[in-house]
Amino acid sequence: MPEVNLSKAVRSNLLSLQSTAASMAKTQERLATGLKVNTALDNPTNFFTAASLNSRASDMANLLDSMSNGIKTIEAADNGLTSITKTVESMQSALRQARQDKSFKTMSYALDASIGTTTAKSISFEDGAIGTAPISIALNTTGAGSPATSGTLSSTFGSTLTFDNAGDQLNFSINVDGAGPVAVSIDAQTLTDAGITGTTIDDGAELRAAVGQALTDAGVTGVTVGGTGSALTLTSNSSGAGSSIALTGVAAVDGGGAALTNTSGIANGSNTGVAGVAAGAVKTVDALVQEINSNTSLKDKIRASNDNGKLRIENLSTEELTINGISSAGTVDGGASIGEIDGNTVRKNLVTQFNELRDQLDKFADDASFNGINLLRGDKLKLTFNETGTSTIDIQAKNENGDPIAINNTTLGIDHVVNADFDLDSSLDGKLEILGTALGKLRSQASSFGSNLSIVQNRTDFTKNMINTLETGAANLTLADTNEEAANLLALQTRQQLSSTALSMASQADQAVLRLF
Missing domain, CATH: 1.20.1330.10 (f41 fragment of flagellin, N-terminal domain)
Structure with missing residues (x-):
């Protein structure tokens, strides 16, 4: 293609038009993509910084x-x-x-007149909370019987107790056979009256002597002070179910204003005697009740009580209780028949x-x-x-x-x-x-x-x-301002029109030479 020679004016206007077209293309690209930095060529620093920020965000x-x-x-x-x-x-x-829930099942049984005294008979309990090994209670006696016992309280001497202040006291209240309680006090004078040398109780013998003197001073009768070695026993002079001993309110008082510790071994407690059973006699309902309830193997497993002359048994279990020695008529006879008491169904469920x-x-x-x-x-x-x-x-x-x-x-x-x-x-x-x-x-x-x-x-x-x-940081580096770019495009379009007009006018100037021909 032969080279075309353009006039200076035409070439200048052409370059201006080309530059405007390029700027318009760039502006249109920014409007189309929304980015002012589309490639690293546009702004290397902003392009790579924005790419790093976007990568971390991703x-x-x-x-x-x-x-x-x-x-x-x-x-x-x-x-x-x-x-x-x-x-x-x-x-x-x-x-x-x-x-x-306390809905434990109970049954009441009368004592059968056929129990008699010629043959030893018993009632036994198994299953329920007791297990498979029966626990037996004798219904009668065929030999010498069992004597009545007395209420007895026992304690063991603890350690030295000194009454070194005028107001030092060891106090307690005693109830003998249900009579009382009577206040009893041991002090330094009590030791002197009991023939104890000094103001200190050092052993069981001195403790027994001091307690005996204090009971006498308080006017308490019907009780015997006994024991050997370090032991102290208080026994009611009566026997049987009405015999009892009870101690309450055991406390030490220090006359000097400090707390005096009770180291004597004496403590609160009670004990009740047991009624005697005559030789060859059938036990009463009350005697059976007391024997059943005092049996450690039956404790918290069954409970006995006197139900208007009948032996009432309460099954304290969720399982069925078997009682051996209950007749088919539902009386206690010590025979081979059994009775059953259901378990607590509420607790079982x-x-x-x-x-x-x-x-x-x-x-x-x-x-x-x-x-x-x-x-x-x-x-x-x-x-x-x-x-x-x-x-x-x-x-x-x-x-x-x-x-x-x-x-x-x-x-x-x-x-x-x-x-x-x-x-x-x-x-x-x-x-x-x-x-x-x-x-x-x-x-x-x-x-x-x-x-x-x-x-x-x-x-x-x-x-x-x-x-x-x-x-946002990446966008600030690369996003274009669409308003600004739209305004730029409008200005470039105007410039393009003006450049086209200028190019046309420059071309017309070159054509003036034709008039010479």
Whole structure:
């Protein structure tokens, strides 16, 4: 193509038009993309700085997903803890209901006239809370019988007791055979009257002498002071069921104003005598009642009472009680027939309810998972908070020693119960104490998870704000001002029109030479 020679004016206007077209193209690109820096050629510093900021924002945005899952995992564990806590509270309610229920079954039996005294006969108890080994109580005596006993209190000398101040006293009140109580006081004068040298009780003999003198001084009769060595006994002079000794209000008083400690060994207590059984006699209902209730193997398992001349037996168990020696007519005869007393059905049903609730507790713990992680089973949840991995948190259920644990019946100390566990009030009290401790552990763990949840939520909010800051910073470096670019485009369009007109005028000037031809 041959070279075309343009005039200076035409070439100048052409260059101006080309420059305007290029500027218009650049402005249109900014309006189309919304960016004033589209490539590194536009502004290397801003382009690469914005790219770095956007990359960090993208990395942090990826962490938000794991944080969101972490929050849901903690919430799932909290849901499980809430349900477990309600379950434990329901178990407490079952125990308290059993504790308050006293609907133990009873039966009353008359003493059969055929018991007689020629053959030794007995009544025995088994099953229920007693077990399979029968516990027997004799119904009659065929030999010499048993003598009546007296009420007796025993104590052992403790250590030296010194009455070194004028007001030092060892006081107590005594009740003999139901008469009293009578106030009794031992002081330094009592020791002198008893022939004790000095003002100190040093052994059992001096203690017996001092107590005997004090009883005499108080005018107490009908009681004998006895014992050997370090022992002290107070025995009623009467015998039988009406014989009794009782001590109350045992206390030491220091005349010098300080607390005087009672080291004598004397303490509050009471004892009642037992009525005698004549040789070859059938025991009375009262005698049987007292013998049954005083039998340590039957204590808290059955309870006997006199029901208008009948022997009333109360089965203190959830299981059926078997009584050997009950006739088919329902009387006590010491024969081969048996009688039965049902167990406490209310408490027995509550045992089933308790165990069903216990089973649900573990199921709540097993189902409290999210995305394959179950904090109540001892799983660890690790969350990363920054793009470099230097900021993390480990979330896991732990005990009071900081060791990882699972939340279940075993770690909470809640055992499966059997009917016998609901027989005694003391056993129920022990179960209630265990559940109270379990609730404390659950609430402590819930508090720990709540603290972790707060940390993750705060970090999530922080990360969102940081992403916004980074993206805004990158936008400030690269985004175009559309208003400004639109104004520029309008100005360039005007300039383009003017440049075109100027180019046309320059071209017309070059054409003037044609008029010479």
